[in-house]
Amino acid sequence: MNLVLGMDRYYLLQMLDRYLEIYPSEQPVVARIAALVEGHADCFERTCRPGHITGAAWVVSDDQRRVVLVHHRKLGRWLQPGGHADGDGDVAGVAWKEATEETGLSHLTMIDTGGTLVPLDVDVHEIPPRYGEDGELIEDAHEHHDIRFLFVTSEQTLATSHESYEVRWFDMANVRQLTSEASVLRLLDKAAAWLG
Helix, strand or coil, X not given: CCCCCCHHHHHHHHXXXXXXXXXXXXXXXXXXXXXXXXXXXXXXXCCCCCEEEEEEEEEEECCCCEEEEEEECCCCCEECCEEECCCCCCHHHHHHHHHHHHHCCCCCEECCECCEXXXXXXXXXXXXXXXXXXXCEEECCEEEEEEEEEEEECCCCCCCCCCEEEEEEEEHXXXXXXXXXXXXXXXXXXXXXXXX
16 A cells, blocks of 8 residues: 555545546546546645545436436536535545435445446536625636446435535436536446446
């Protein structure tokens, strides 16, 4: 183990290596995330710049026909649940926590690959600056280095959190009519392949 990196950063880099074995064409985005992790001891903190590690969940019904999306309050788009690690280096745990908080679902089962923890997807995206009503800068533009995991649930009842306008189940077949967001559609396709 590389003690200089610390356990959480080391394990995330190991997870990214396993991800790259499955998705070798995604080397550029994996390299970008790895560079952030290697170069920033505070990569799990939301104050880290140029960006920080976040965790997200793609939550599918146990019949594999529906997915949960939240209408994000800050971004105004339908997205998968997820959010800041706030210092927690267990990114799978962060994804689970964010999914339960943002959807009201509590019984989520993580899907792994052959008994090994591997993200369903990784993504780096820009978060625009946020300004108050007075025009003062609240938060500068930065990047989310998002580590995304696949979860399945038999629960049906959802609850909206303060972070979203709405949370809803969508038939998988209708997601493409709902959004053209490339990373959401990539999650849709990858989950279909993983679940077979």
